[in-house]
Amino acid sequence: MASPNTRERILQASLALFNAQGLAAVSTHRIAAELGISPGNLHYHFKAKQLIVDRLFRRFEDRLELLNASSNSVRAIDDLWLALHLRFEAIDAYRFVYRDMAFLASEYPALGQRAQALTAQNLLAAQALCEALVAAGVIEATAEEAQMLALQMVFTTTCWLSFERLVPGRDALQQADPGLAAYYTLTLVSPYVSRESRAYLDYLRGKYLG
Numbered sequence: 001m002a003s004p005n006t007r008e009r010i011l012q013a014s015l016a017l018f019n020a021q022g023l024a025a026v027s028t029h030r031i032a033a034e035l036g037i038s039p040g041n042l043h044y045h046f047k048a049k050q051l052i053v054d055r056l057f058r059r060f061e062d063r064l065e066l067l068n069a070s071s072n073s074v075r076a077i078d079d080l081w082l083a084l085h086l087r088f089e090a091i092d093a094y095r096f097v098y099r100d101m102a103f104l105a106s107e108y109p110a111l112g113q114r115a116q117a118l119t120a121q122n123l124l125a126a127q128a129l130c131e132a133l134v135a136a137g138v139i140e141a142t143a144e145e146a147q148m149l150a151l152q153m154v155f156t157t158t159c160w161l162s163f164e165r166l167v168p169g170r171d172a173l174q175q176a177d178p179g180l181a182a183y184y185t186l187t188l189v190s191p192y193v194s195r196e197s198r199a200y201l202d203y204l205r206g207k208y209l210g
Contacts, residue, residue: 010045010052011052017031018096022103027049028048028052056094063094071125076136077201080186084157119158130147145192149189179208
């Protein structure tokens with residue numbers, strides 16, 4: 001039987017390598033070398049690189065789906081910041097997914113389709129989140145404005161690492177700052193925040209911008 005411990009070590013090493021070096025640059029031989037095992041041993045646990053990528057993508061889906069399920073429970077600005085922070089942490093933990101999406105979708109079309117389905121879920125969750133904030137009086141926005149705000153939030157979270165890669169002096173292959181990314185995304189909400197809810201937004205501005 002395949003050792004669960006070895007399988008998990010392979011997945012963790014693969015995740016670290018995909019994140020650090022890029023999905024296209026890492027082969028199963030490179031993963032085996034990182035772990036100090038033979039390519040045949042790795043092949044015994046995972047017959048192809050695609051199976052490793054698929055398992056890691058499933059874990060990424062699970063994390064975002066869990067966050068999506070709690071979106072309509074956000075009722076305050078600090079709740080929103082935490083929800084965004086947790087989402088950016090998940091994206092950062094599996095940063096090869098969104099950062100290398102063009103390659104992933106081309107190389108593994110089925111995963112590309114699952115990524116599209118996940119994006120659709122993210123949009124629905126963001127819409128529910130914005131509607132909950134409106135209902136709680138945290139933001140003041142029309143239905144159309146709330147819908148556009150939801151779209152902007154999903155666009156920002158999805159494209160975050162691609163943008164980081166293009167900023168001079170930054171390297172999106174290395175770990176980014178989920179907290180700062182959450183704050184920047186939160187500023188999309190700023191024009192709609194009610195006076196009663198603005199204090200925490202001002203606190204975050206002072207924390208991240210000085």
